[in-house]
Amino acid sequence: MEPEKTFSHLDAAGNPAMVDVSAKSETKRTAVAQSIVVLGDEIMQHLTNGEIQTKKGPVFQTAIIAGTMGAKKTSDLIPLCHPLGLESCKFQIQVNEANEVVIQCIASLTGKTGVEMEALTGASVAALTIYDMCKAFSHDIVIKETRLISKTGGKSDYTGK
Structure with a gap:
């Protein structure tokens, strides 16, 4: 039987709280996030x-x-994120067969907490920057999707559908 899932950023009294990672061991952690514009x-x-x-x-x-x-400023933007020292943050920007701009952000570090939020923030800010730089041509721009593609390290890995 799988343990009951709970929201990680709430303390016993139901108040917002940063997750205590002091007992976690350091592992290599990587996350890939994607935005489509x-x-x-x-x-x-x-x-x-x-x-x-x-x-x-x-x-x-x-x-x-x-x-x-x-990505480097994620903890300044998302209140309960831990400040992390990213070891790597890389991007791939390509145009797919549907003529959409696909941004992938790959963030990694060795630490006690994951880098999903950093990868998601990196992809999101890159998408917003593309919007900002292109809006003089047209405001008919859609940031269609931002999602986690995969994460490794920590207690469980994830690969999106």
């Missing part, structure tokens, strides 16, 4: 050699820098 034909016609150039600069390269900065 639909820019539309008006913007995608500016895609050349895998990049969109604007007056503000290269869109995807700027999104990678912003996403990395966002």
Whole structure:
């Protein structure tokens, strides 16, 4: 029989609380998160050699820098996240067969708590940056999906559906 699941960020009295990780052992932890941005034909016609150039600069390269900065600031944005020293934060930005921009953020460290929120924040901030840099062409931009793809390390691994 599987143990009953509970919300991890509530104490015994039901108050918000940061999870106590002091008894956990350090393990190598990695998380992959993805955001999908639909820019539309008006913007995608500016895609050349895998990049969109604007007056503000290269869109995807700027999104990678912003996403990395966002991942590093996750605990400043999400109140009960532990501040983590990321060992790696990498991005892949590609255009899929449906002409959507697919952003993947891969975050990792060796520590007592996972990096899912850092990967999700990195992918989200990269998507928001793409929106910001392209909105002069059109506001018909949709950030369609942000989700966890996988995580390893800690008490359980996860691979999304």
